[in-house]
Amino acid sequence: MAPVLNSPQSPTREIDASQSTEALIQLRQVSKTYANGSPALTGISLSVNKGDFLFITGPSGSGKSTLLKLLYGAERPSDGEVLIDRENPARLKGNKLAFLRRRIGVVFQDYKLIPRRTVAENISFVLWAQGYSRGEIQRRLQPALKMVGLVHKADCFPEELSGGEQQRVSIARAIVGTPPILLADEPTGNLDPDNSWQVIKILKKLNQIGITVLVTTHDENLIRMANHPVVQIRGGRLYRER
Numbered sequence: 717m718a719p720v721l722n723s724p725q726s727p728t729r730e731i732d733a734s735q736s737t738e739a740l741i742q743l744r745q746v747s748k749t750y751a752n753g754s755p756a757l758t759g760i761s762l763s764v765n766k767g768d769f770l771f772i773t774g775p776s777g778s779g780k781s782t783l784l785k786l787l788y789g790a791e792r793p794s795d796g797e798v799l800i801d802r803e804n805p806a807r808l809k810g811n812k813l814a815f816l817r818r819r820i821g822v823v824f825q826d827y828k829l830i831p832r833r834t835v836a837e838n839i840s841f842v843l844w845a846q847g848y849s850r851g852e853i854q855r856r857l858q859p860a861l862k863m864v865g866l867v868h869k870a871d872c873f874p875e876e877l878s879g880g881e882q883q884r885v886s887i888a889r890a891i892v893g894t895p896p897i898l899l900a901d902e903p904t905g906n907l908d909p910d911n912s913w914q915v916i917k918i919l920k921k922l923n924q925i926g927i928t929v930l931v932t933t934h935d936e937n938l939i940r941m942a943n944h945p946v947v948q949i950r951g952g953r954l955y956r957e958r
C-alpha cells in the first residue's frame with residue numbers, strides 16, 4: 717500500500733488515522749531543529765506500511781538525511797513523534813533502544829566499510845558484536861553474500877572492490893541480521909548509472925521478500941525506472957510526488 721502523508725502546506729491528501737494505526741513507521745507532526753538553530757524539518761507526518769518501498773527525494777539540504785536519522789534514532793525530533801512498530805526511539809534507552817535499532821538496517825552513500833577487514837568480516841562484524849555463535853554467523857553470511865552477488869569476493873578487502881561492489885557489501889551488512897526495515901541514504905550517490913541500477917535492483921529484491929525499504933536519492937532517472945511511490949522534501953516540508 718502506498719505511504720500516507722500530510723504537511724500543513726501540502727496539497728496532498730490528509731492523513732488517514734485508520735491506516736496509520738497499522739503503520740510500521742509513523743511520523744506525527746515531526747519537526748527537527750538542530751542545536752545551532754538550523755531548522756531541518758517542519759511538521760512532517762508520514763505513514764509507511766509493512767512491505768512499502770518509498771523514495772524520498774528533494775534538493776540538497778532539504779532534510780532527507782535528517783528524516784532517516786530520526787528513524788534510526790541518531791537524532792531526536794524537537795517536536796512531534798516518531799514511531800517504529802509503535803515504539804518511540806526517543807523514549808527508549810539501553811537494551812530496548814539497541815533492540816529497536818537492530819530492526820533497522822542502514823546503508824550510507826559512502827559505504828562505511830572497515831578497511832582492514834575482509835568482505836566476510838565486514839558483514840559478520842555486526843552479528844559477532846551482537847553475540848551470535850560462529851555457526852549462526854556462517855549460516856547467515858552465505859545468503860547475505862548471495863543476495864548481493866558477492867560470494868566470490870568474500871575474502872577480498874574493500875580497497876580491492878569497485879564502488880558498486882563496496883555498496884553491495886554494505887547492503888549485505890545491513891540485512892544480515894534480517895531487519896524488517898532497510899533505510900538507504902543516497903545509496904547510489906557515488907555510483908555510475910549501471911551500478912546504481914544494480915543497487916536499486918537488490919533493494920527491490922529485498923522489498924519483494926518483505927523488507928520495508930526507504931531510499932533517499934536525487935536521481936530522477938532511477939526513481940522513474942524503479943517505479944515506486946515518491947515523496948519530496950522541500951524546505952523541510954513533505955510533499956507527495958506520486
Ligand SMILES: Nc1ncnc2c1ncn2[C@@H]1O[C@H](COP(=O)(O)OP(=O)(O)OP(=O)(O)O)[C@@H](O)[C@H]1O
Pocket residue numbers: 750751752754755756774775776777778779780781782783
Ligand atoms: N548535525 C547538524 N547540525 C546542524 N545542522 C545540521 C546538521 N545536520 C544537518 N543540518 C542542517 O539541516 C538541514 C537538512 O540537512 P540534511 O542533511 O538532512 O539534508 P539532505 O536533504 O539530506 O541534504 P543532502 O542531499 O545534501 O545530503 C540542512 O540545512 C543542514 O545544514
